[in-house]
Amino acid sequence: MGRARSEERRAEILRAAFEVIAERGYRGATLSAVAERVGLTQQGLLHYFPAKEALLIAVLEERDQWDTGGARIGGRRGWRLELLEALVEYNAMRPGVVQTFSALLGESVTEDHPAREFFTHRYALVRDDMAGVLREEFGDRLPGGLTPERAAPLLTAVMDGLQYQWLLDPESVDMPAVFRDFVGLLRTGEPDREG
Template sequence: MAPRTRKDARRAEIVRAALEAIAERGYRGASLASVAERVGLTQQGLLHYFPTKDDLLVAVLAERDQWDSAPGSGWRADLLAALVEYNVMRPGVVQTFSALLGESVTEDHPARPYFTLRYTRVRAEMARSLRGEYGERLPSGLTPEQAAPLLVAVMDGLQYQWLLDPEAVDMAEAFRAFLTLLGTEPRTGS
């Protein structure tokens, strides 16, 4: 892996600041000027790193996906359960993702193509991993293609419920209960 350049480090700092601003105000409410101010740049200086607000948004989403991906790990039940538990420790990231996902359902939202492609890829990867682990049928009788969108829906739906009422919704416990329904309980130990 090549060493990080100063420009790479600055871009990473801007992405973190944008994530914070979006978490606080939503995509439409987070201005380039406010992100620039957080990192000690002018808006024009920020545009040197990200020519448009949409470019910055895509960088924020890609960074968030990097945090959630372990290369070669697939989407095994135990890793998904661990990801849900990890998300409990980073409510700002979960809030940003959830806010952007909700906003992206509108036709003109710049993140709509990103989320559409992301969900297509995630469902396919989950189905492939489930097939590798369970074959053509999960213990519940569902096919991997039937289970994959359900896993995504439960993960994202639990995030919304947890963000709205964290005292009432134990996201990690509820996800483990769903895995039990699917017959794909997380493995314990290695």
Template sequence: MTERQRGGRAVKAEARREAILDATMAEIAERGYRGTTLAAVAERVGLTQPGLLHHFPSKEHLLIGVLDARDRWDAAALLANSTDVRLSHLEQIVEFNADRPGVVQTFTALAAESATGQHPAREFFTERYASVRVGMAELLRAELGDRLAGGLTPEQAAPLLIAVIDGIQIQWLLAPDEVDMPAAFRNFLALLTAMTPSEHPTA
């Protein structure tokens, strides 16, 4: 097989993977996380189930692929208008997630399951949260400086920011009519940024 042929096959394989992820997203939107099956995804994308498993060896691996794609879409959304990402841009991501409850449900369920035993998603979430903590700390430092409200460092505040985002998602999934996810996150940002570094009380 020539290099050109191998390149063509790689492009086709990547296109097929993207089509599978799109089909999975559609299934999740219609049936929810637990109702999504490999057979339904395979039928939607025009594959046999063994053909689907060639690209994603299990349902968990398929859903991890969806979450990885979600992160790439989120990053693209953040950088769509500017390379200067600010805390206010996180509001856009929260609003974006409010329009795709199926993906949020998948993320939440897999994140919880990944903390138990040798779950296929454990490595994905461990690495993801480590990376997100670093990114959030950099974002907080760039916008609010080395000391935040209460004297916290950006590294100390980063896990709290992530916890708020994930925690609001759970409450919203359970009571979407009672919890306005974007508004709740905006309220948290208002609290976080209300006290500038110069206003921190001295010891």
């Protein structure tokens, strides 16, 4: 029971940290604010996460677990274009998660940010995953002539860039529809305009 309770408490802390970071950004988030939200002292929180940086990385890893249904990024298990479309639709239903991820990604480009290494490594794995998705769908060349490796950074940029546009103006940017249009361009050179 002790271990299960510890895991429950850890999950509760991660959810609270995610909320605090979404509200204040990483630099504005404090361990004491997270601890207060879960009814702990800051010292009690440090029992689970020895430093703010450790908590941040755990939040980012947890977010990836939510997105991939437990599949490891960099593992390419079951990734297909249809699954990416479903992920974009799923993200459109959880703006707080997308906002937190996007804010942390934006902050991480600075030299001293503790998530910089995480995102650098993550993007290398994601580009590899996207190349695998594209190779599975198209073979060694996409209809426009690009190799999966050359197109993978574009696919990744579209997914993340759409999130920023949608967060700024959700009424004007239908993230799932725009992503479906992009997938249509990948497949045929023409956008998918079914809806």
